[in-house]
Amino acid sequence: MVGAAFTVPNGVSRMPQILVVDDDPVQRRLLETVVAKLGYAALTAPGGGPALDLILSPRGDSVALMLLDLIMPDVDGIEVLTKLRAVNQELPVIVLTAKGGIDAAVEAMRAGANDFLVKPASPERIRVSIQNALKLGVLSGEVTRLKKKRENRLVFDDLIGKSAAMRQVMRLGQRAAQSNIPILIEGESGVGKELIARAIQGSSDRAGKPFVTVNCGAIPENLVESILFGHERGSFTGATDKHLGKFQEADTGTLFLDEVGELRLDMQVKLLRALQEGEVDPVGAKRSLKVDVRIISATNSDLAEKTREGLFREDLYYRLNVFPVFIPPLRERREDIPALAQYFVTRFASEENKQVSGVTPDAMQLLESYSWPGNVRQLENTVFRAVVLCDADALDVTDFPQIANAMGLTIQERKASLGSFGASLVPAQQTSPAAKAPPGFGLSATDLGGHMRRLEEIEAEVIRLAIARYDGRMSEVARRLGIGRSTLYRKLKDLGLDDGNEATGSTDDTPAAKVASG
Numbered sequence: 001m002v003g004a005a006f007t008v009p010n011g012v013s014r015m016p017q018i019l020v021v022d023d024d025p026v027q028r029r030l031l032e033t034v035v036a037k038l039g040y041a042a043l044t045a046p047g048g049g050p051a052l053d054l055i056l057s058p059r060g061d062s063v064a065l066m067l068l069d070l071i072m073p074d075v076d077g078i079e080v081l082t083k084l085r086a087v088n089q090e091l092p093v094i095v096l097t098a099k100g101g102i103d104a105a106v107e108a109m110r111a112g113a114n115d116f117l118v119k120p121a122s123p124e125r126i127r128v129s130i131q132n133a134l135k136l137g138v139l140s141g142e143v144t145r146l147k148k149k150r151e152n153r154l155v156f157d158d159l160i161g162k163s164a165a166m167r168q169v170m171r172l173g174q175r176a177a178q179s180n181i182p183i184l185i186e187g188e189s190g191v192g193k194e195l196i197a198r199a200i201q202g203s204s205d206r207a208g209k210p211f212v213t214v215n216c217g218a219i220p221e222n223l224v225e226s227i228l229f230g231h232e233r234g235s236f237t238g239a240t241d242k243h244l245g246k247f248q249e250a251d252t253g254t255l256f257l258d259e260v261g262e263l264r265l266d267m268q269v270k271l272l273r274a275l276q277e278g279e280v281d282p283v284g285a286k287r288s289l290k291v292d293v294r295i296i297s298a299t300n301s302d303l304a305e306k307t308r309e310g311l312f313r314e315d316l317y318y319r320l321n322v323f324p325v326f327i328p329p330l331r332e333r334r335e336d337i338p339a340l341a342q343y344f345v346t347r348f349a350s351e352e353n354k355q356v357s358g359v360t361p362d363a364m365q366l367l368e369s370y371s372w373p374g375n376v377r378q379l380e381n382t383v384f385r386a387v388v389l390c391d392a393d394a395l396d397v398t399d400f401p402q403i404a405n406a407m408g409l410t411i412q413e414r415k416a417s418l419g420s421f422g423a424s425l426v427p428a429q430q431t432s433p434a435a436k437a438p439p440g441f442g443l444s445a446t447d448l449g450g451h452m453r454r455l456e457e458i459e460a461e462v463i464r465l466a467i468a469r470y471d472g473r474m475s476e477v478a479r480r481l482g483i484g485r486s487t488l489y490r491k492l493k494d495l496g497l498d499d500g501n502e503a504t505g506s507t508d509d510t511p512a513a514k515v516a517s518g
Contacts (some may be wrong), residue, residue: 017041017062018130021051021080022069022096027119031067031096034123038130040357048075052083055091063091064346065133067126070097070108081111090141092133096121131357135350142347152211152253154202159195160340163333169196172325177203182275184260184320185298187327190377193298194256196327201254206294210253214246217262224267226283229274235284247280250293260297260320261306265313272316295320330372330379337368340376344383345395356387359395370403398469460495463488 018040020031028044035042043063045051051068052075054060066084070077077095084091095108098119105116114133117125148154156170176183177200185193194213201211219227226236230245246255257263263271274280275295279288297320306312330337341359349356359367372378386399397404445453463481470476478488491497 017043017064019043019045019051019054019063019066021045021048021066021072021077023047023072023074024069027069031126034126035067035130037123038127038357040130048072048077048080051075051080055084056087065092065094065130065137068093068095068113070095070104071099078107078111081108081113085112090137090144092137094126094129094133131355134346134357142350148202149198151208152198152201153207154195154198156199156203159192159199160343161333161336162339163335165328165333166336169325169327170199172323173200174203176200176323176325180294182294182320182322183296183325184303184323185296185325185327186303187298187300188329188375189300190375191327191329192376193300193327194258196325197254197256197296197298200296201294204294206253210250211256212246212250212253213256213258215258217259221264224264225270228267229270229280230282230285232282232284235282239284243282245280245282247274247291247293248282248289251291252293254294254296257295257297259299259301261299261301261303261312265311268313268316272313272319275316275319330375334368337372337379338364340379341367341383344380345387348384348387352388354387354390355393356390356395357393360397363395363397363400366397366400366403366407370407456495459491460497463491463495463497 018035020028020035020042021044022028022031023046025046028046032042032044043054045054051066055063055066068077068080077097081093081095084093089112092114093112094115094117095113096117096119097104097108108116114136115129117129121129145154145158148158156174159166159170161167161170173196183197183200185196187193198211201207201209214228216224225231226239226243226245228245228247230248231239231243233239233242257271270281274291277288278292279290281288303312303317303321307314307317338359341364345356345358348354367379374381382400382403383395386395390399445458463477466477466481467474470480474488475485478485481488483491
């Protein structure tokens with residue numbers, strides 16, 4: 001949920017947007033065409049001045065990369081770079097110029113360019129440069145984010161969340177950061193409670209001080225007191241050394257008590273005293289120790305209900321719940337899904353050295369339609385898996401079979417007018433399991449009457465799906481299914497998928513074409 005987000009207006013492609021800056025309208029159109037063919041959304045500016053105005057405006061948040069002409073009459077490329085780098089160190093910039101030379105390249109790189117191309121550059125050279133620059137930008141942003149996280153200086157500007165609900169959460173967090181008031185962050189698992197807590201710390205006067213996290217539900221019951229408050233050497237069996245508790249570790253900083261509702265009742269009493277008195281009693285110690293700790297708690301359960309049931313101390317609840325912050329689940333802020341998904345795609349593509357650059361509109365519609373019970377954490381892991389397994393330039397509906405199946409949908413391939421394949425979503429109940437429809441990437445285990453389908457029907461459908469997925473390359477189909485090629489051809493014949501013809505030839509196209517068209 002952290003890092004640079006690609007925010008996209010409604011109706012615009014959710015690919016990263018690339019700003020083309022050139023005073024020559026012909027060159028702008030040529031570069032815009034190249035960018036569009038590479039699968040990116042293109043913005044254009046007729047000169048350095050308009051480019052700076054756009055980048056420094058709110059619209060500049062949507063720009064992931066800049067293609068910059070070096071020689072322009074109003075504001076040249078070097079001046080644009082100099083002014084840009086004064087306010088934005090991370091935006092990747094590729095300089096293009098007709099006057100190629102070592103001196104020009106050195107000057108551009110010193111001014112902050114990521115790459116230098118001589119016009120006319122081939123589309124392939126531009127593609128490689130763009131992909132490398134985007135990867136470099138993402139990795140640079142990740143390094144900056146991790147450095148800020150390690151130094152406990154993460155702020156709300158580092159978080160992705162443009163929906164009204166998340167803006168409200170951030171406004172509350174920024175207000176809470178101005179004091180040492182105890183904060184209770186509520187929300188389902190995976191919504192990003194710890195990130196909000198870190199942003200509150202990074203926006204407060206405790207930025208850079210210790211940020212200590214304790215998962216109250218994961219501590220062994222016999223070690224809760226020792227872990228929270230510490231112990232002296234020899235205070236109990238096995239205490240061979242003195243141990244500082246989490247309160248002492250967080251001294252002058254912030255202690256984040258995650259899943260505080262899981263803390264057992266006797267420890268709740270000691271926690272309440274520590275909060276009220278500002279001191280802790282290590283196990284076996286002869287006197288109390290003063291600590292200066294800011295408490296931020298988090299829970300995915302209803303603490304008010306637990307309090308009413310006697311499972312959580314009422315006095316501690318009121319002590320922790322001075323400033324409540326509720327983070328809504330992802331299904332209630334679907335506007336954040338495109339930016340989050342794009343961020344995860346770009347990040348994981350860089351980490352895994354994949355050529356995936358975005359998400360197709362159909363796939364994004366699928367992601368936005370899903371309820372995401374695991375929230376942002378589930379979205380992150382789902383995109384990670386899809387990026388690792390994807391062989392195309394963008395994630396499509398077929399890269400999210402588990403999401404489609406969970407929604408009760410089958411994903412069918414339909415042949416477009418130009419001969420390419422596009423994805424469409426069809427309710428599973430409307431699809432006859434025995435029909436030889438164009439193969440897709442979702443399976444239903446039941447028929448129209450709700451009864452289990454026969455195994456041979458499911459096996460036949462799996463084979464059809466695999467043939468469509470790998471474009472009829474039968475050797476690849478067999479390898480992916482974990483069977484021999486001869487076994488695959490035998491199954492095609494036994495299941496009636498070869499239309500009665502012998503499929504033992506050396507070519508891959510004949511049986512696949514018959515099955516795909518069947």
